Amino acid sequence: KAGVTQTPRYLIKTRGQQVTLSCSPISGHRSVSWYQQTPGQGLQFLFEYFSETQRNKGNFPGRFSGRQFSNSRSEMNVSTLELGDSALYLCASSLGGDSPLHFGNGTRLTVT
Amino acid sequence: GEDVEQSLFLSVREGDSSVINCTYTDSSSTYLYWYKQEPGAGLQLLTYIFSNMDMKQDQRLTVLLNKKDKHLSLRIADTQTGDSAIYFCAESTGSGNTGKLIFGQGTTLQVKP
Numbered sequence: 364k365a366g367v368t369q370t371p372r373y374l375i376k377t378r379g380q381q382v383t384l385s386c387s388p389i390s391g392h393r394s395v396s397w398y399q400q401t402p403g404q405g406l407q408f409l410f411e412y413f414s415e416t417q418r419n420k421g422n423f424p425g426r427f428s429g430r431q432f433s434n435s436r437s438e439m440n441v442s443t444l445e446l447g448d449s450a451l452y453l454c455a456s457s458l459g460g461d462s463p464l465h466f467g468n469g470t471r472l473t474v475t
Numbered sequence: 476g477e478d479v480e481q482s483l484f485l486s487v488r489e490g491d492s493s494v495i496n497c498t499y500t501d502s503s504s505t506y507l508y509w510y511k512q513e514p515g516a517g518l519q520l521l522t523y524i525f526s527n528m529d530m531k532q533d534q535r536l537t538v539l540l541n542k543k544d545k546h547l548s549l550r551i552a553d554t555q556t557g558d559s560a561i562y563f564c565a566e567s568t569g570s571g572n573t574g575k576l577i578f579g580q581g582t583t584l585q586v587k588p
Contacts (some may be wrong), residue, residue, distance in 0.1 A: 367517075396574035405581065406563065411574030419575050453517055461505060461573055466518040 365391060367467035369454050375473045381442040384470045388435050388456030394418075395437040396464060397429060400451040409452075412437055413459055436448075449474045479499045479536060481564055481579035488587050493551040495582045497564030504566040507540060508576065512561045521549070521562075532572045551584075559586045 368387040376382050388395050396419075397409040412431035412436040428438040435456075441448055451471050455464035478500045487493045494503045499507065505526050510518040524531045524538045524547075537550040551558055561583050565576040 369517075394574050396576075406565075406578040408575045408577075413574070421575070455518075455574070457573065459573065461567075463506070463508060463520055463523050464574065464576065465520055466510070468515075468517040 367454055367456050367465055369467040369470050371470060372468065373471045373473075375475065376444050377475055378444055378446060380444050382444060382454055382472060383438050383440050384454075384472070386435075386439075386454030386456075386467060388437070388454075389465055390457035392458055392465075394433050394457045394459040395431055395435065396455045396457075397437070397439050398453040398455065398466075399423075400453055400469070401449075406453070406469045409439065431435065444474045446474050448472065477566070477568060477577045478576050479564055479566055479579040481582045483580060484583050484585070486585040486587065487554050489554060491554055491558055493549075493558070493584055493586075495549045495551075495562050495564075495584065497547040497549075497579055499529045499547065499564070499566045499569060499577075500546055501566055501577070502542075502545065504568065506567045506573075507547050508563075508565040508567075509536075509538065510563045510565060510578075512563065512569075512581070518563065525570075548565075554586050556586045556588055559584055 394413045396411040411419040431437045451469045453469045457467045506522040509521040535552045539548045561581040564579040
């Protein structure tokens with residue numbers, strides 16, 4: 364079974380631009396969560412989608428948004444990029460319920 | 476609020492056992508997890524334990540949970556150089572919130588040959 368796939372692996376953007384990251388969950392998984400990882404703040408929860416509905420949201424500004432499609436694939440969007448948005452963005456999927464999260468290899472975003 | 480604490484660094488000799496410790500605050504946590512992160516990679520799920528269990532063993536890995544003290548540990552037997560990585564402890568935030576985990580800062584495990 365293929366794991367969680369995130370594209371692209373690396374991305375370089377300029378301040379003020381916007382970016383879209385993509386995540387394909389493990390086949391059959393309906394829950395997709397997004398996390399931001401930085402050296403200073405560690406791993407922080409962004410949001411979770413289940414059956415195309417946002418089920419939970421972390422403490423991030425409205426510039427961070429996401430969506431989930433009917434095939435469970437998910438995208439997250441960051442608008443008006445700031446230097447502090449430079450991070451590793453990790454996507455995780457699960458069956459839902461109490462099943463564990465499985466993570467992808469992440470998208471490394473650098474904002475210059 | 477919810478918080479997970481880990482020591483930042485552990486150094487062991489190859490062949491020794493490693494014990495990584497974690498404390499958490501949310502008494503309603505249903506599951507506790509251990510993830511491993513190697514350089515340039517995402518998080519690899521190592522093992523997890525349900526909050527009503529005291530211990531779980533999986534090959535070289537042993538997880539101990541002391542729910543009263545909110546203390547979780549991961550023991551790696553016969554540690555190998557390939558075990559060098561960052562290890563994260565994480566807690567779920569209760570039923571219905573399984574996509575949201577609270578992570579510790581990570582423990583860097585250095586294995587010396």
